[in-house]
Amino acid sequence: MIVVIVLAGSFYNKQAGKERQIATITDYITDNQSNDFAKKMVSDNPNLKIDGDTVQPFFNYARKHPNYVKAMKADLQKSGETRDHTFKLETAGHNFLVFPVYKLEVTTMHPVLTSNVANATLLANGKALVTTKNDHYSYKAGPLFPGQYTFKLSGGRVHKSATADLVAGNTINKHIDLIVQAAKGGHDVVNENEDESTVTDATGGKVEDNTTNNDDSDSSDSYDDLSIEAQTALDELSENDDLDTDDYTYKESTPQPHVTEIKLYDADSGDHDSTYRYDDIHDILAEYDSSKGKFEEVDFND
Helix, strand or coil, X not given: XXXXXXXXXXXXXXXXXXXXXXXXXXXXHHCCCHHHHHHCEEECCCCCCCCCCCCHHHHHHHHHCHHHHHHHHHHHHHHCECCCCCEEEEEEEEECCCEEEEEEEXXXXXXXXXXXXXXXXXXXXXXXXXXXXXCCEEEECCCEXXXXXXXXXXXXCEEEEEEEEECXXXXXXXXXXXXXCECCCCCECCCCCCCCCEEECCCCCEEECCCCXXXXXXXXXXXXXXCHHHHHHHHHHHHXXXXXXXXXXXXXXXXXXXXXXXXXXXXCCCCEEEEEEEECCCCEEEEEECXXXXXXXXXXXX
């Protein structure tokens, strides 16, 4: 009898155990099965209704960042939580009173939108969020399912948009700049520059702009603050080139679509050490050779 129970348990784990359930959930993403994926989600905020439409921003992000899904699967199977703390494995019941059934608890996003136009509509992926009440208005959106969002301000003659990836734990309260700058003639104009590191808000102060920024800033990030793409590149260096990620701080940028640039700085001195670029479509890692003035693919076989 004991042998039968052991064999049954082994068979169940292979067919529907934790690893198999995680693989099924991540397969829903790659197979674009948003409704099935949504059924396996629970929210950390009861005000978010999760369905096939709710998760579309995440599916849009995953299509552009396929390595995220690979890392997500590996992290969940290893530790039960993604490295960016966005998804966490939770027990949602048991089959046959013994075998756990798993779902993923998702960390919801609450970006802060800033506007200097009164009576304008703020939208997220085409859906109206709120009408601004004055010309120095801030609005905390959410709860939103993680993913890629395009935020827009629409009011009469003025328009402004900003696209942001809200995925990692450090983007939960990301600032979204929807400040419209005035032209010299006094007319409102569309400000299409979403790559400024700072903008002046309606009160004349400085507002941190965390939207897509390809320039270096004065501060550096730790490994945990980086995107999945940047972490994947550094993981390759750690595994094949004995790089210790704790020895450096980093500055990340996106010079081209699907290309992530990571600058490494000595954690003690702050001196620049090296620069890498990672192509997440072709899984190619290259290092900048200053003597040649170009990036060359890293060959770990040398």
